[in-house]
Amino acid sequence: MTRRFQRVQMPKRLTGDDKVITPYVLRYLEANPDWRLEPQYADLVVRLLSEEYQSRVRRFGGSSANSCERAQLFGYIGVPGEQINDDMLSMVFTDGKYRHVRWQILLLQSGAVTDVEYQLYNEVLRVGGKADAIGEDFGVEIKGTRNIEPAWADARWQHKMQSHRYMLASNGRFRRWVYIYEDKATQEWVEHVTYWEDEVGEEVLGELIRLNEARKTKALPVVKPRCEQRRGLEYEECAYHQWCNGITGWGQALRFAKTGRITLAKPERRRLPRNPNIPPE
Numbered sequence: 001m002t003r004r005f006q007r008v009q010m011p012k013r014l015t016g017d018d019k020v021i022t023p024y025v026l027r028y029l030e031a032n033p034d035w036r037l038e039p040q041y042a043d044l045v046v047r048l049l050s051e052e053y054q055s056r057v058r059r060f061g062g063s064s065a066n067s068c069e070r071a072q073l074f075g076y077i078g079v080p081g082e083q084i085n086d087d088m089l090s091m092v093f094t095d096g097k098y099r100h101v102r103w104q105i106l107l108l109q110s111g112a113v114t115d116v117e118y119q120l121y122n123e124v125l126r127v128g129g130k131a132d133a134i135g136e137d138f139g140v141e142i143k144g145t146r147n148i149e150p151a152w153a154d155a156r157w158q159h160k161m162q163s164h165r166y167m168l169a170s171n172g173r174f175r176r177w178v179y180i181y182e183d184k185a186t187q188e189w190v191e192h193v194t195y196w197e198d199e200v201g202e203e204v205l206g207e208l209i210r211l212n213e214a215r216k217t218k219a220l221p222v223v224k225p226r227c228e229q230r231r232g233l234e235y236e237e238c239a240y241h242q243w244c245n246g247i248t249g250w251g252q253a254l255r256f257a258k259t260g261r262i263t264l265a266k267p268e269r270r271r272l273p274r275n276p277n278i279p280p281e
């Protein structure tokens, strides 16, 4: 007689590379299916939800890795980005913020991490940012996504670059970075761990060396060819696309950052509120 075995399908989130936080979270959710905020974290939740967004002026952010270097230097100088007052966009931002806080509390209460919103900064490379959470020897980044399918396989290349920036910003403390991808519609999630890889690290370091060289010599990279023609998705989505073509040098960008005023060749003179995050020279 032949016995028939039912094929057991492993949940997707448990397959693939090593998991760091998954065992803690699953164990916790199994024991606490209706989990709620533990009182000792109440103050932390208020702080996380009410604190202002951190200024990126005078540092290169972890999440900017592999993006337009001219845009990164605009951010470093403090050039104001386009202000979009859009009610839907505002809700998208708060959705992301609340997702982060929900995960941060879950990670703390399950014992998967030891701290959240952990500040990182490497003075030499001027690279920094906040890790969403940290454990003994790893950092954590939480990502909401509208399409989780690609995330089942691996972390995105862009995020691997980011993780190496964060690892450099940690001054050698962390050599692995956990990425949590959560589907915004279904709350399915998956964890991937990225480890320090010399090849990726060299690429990320090379970018930071170029940025610091530009900072020291006060030389902005030229406008990208497609952006010069005011075409393409990168141009349209860039926060600086309105001014990029009109900014000719470092001094002009710095004056714009300090005063909120810029004179563009075309089409008009613009004035923005002064950026309070610009420190004195």
Ligand code: SF4
Pocket: 068, 069, 070, 071, 074, 222, 223, 224, 227, 234, 235, 238, 239, 240, 241, 244, 245
């Ligand atoms: S408009 Fe294009 S070249 Fe200019 S900062 Fe943005 S992405 Fe870079």
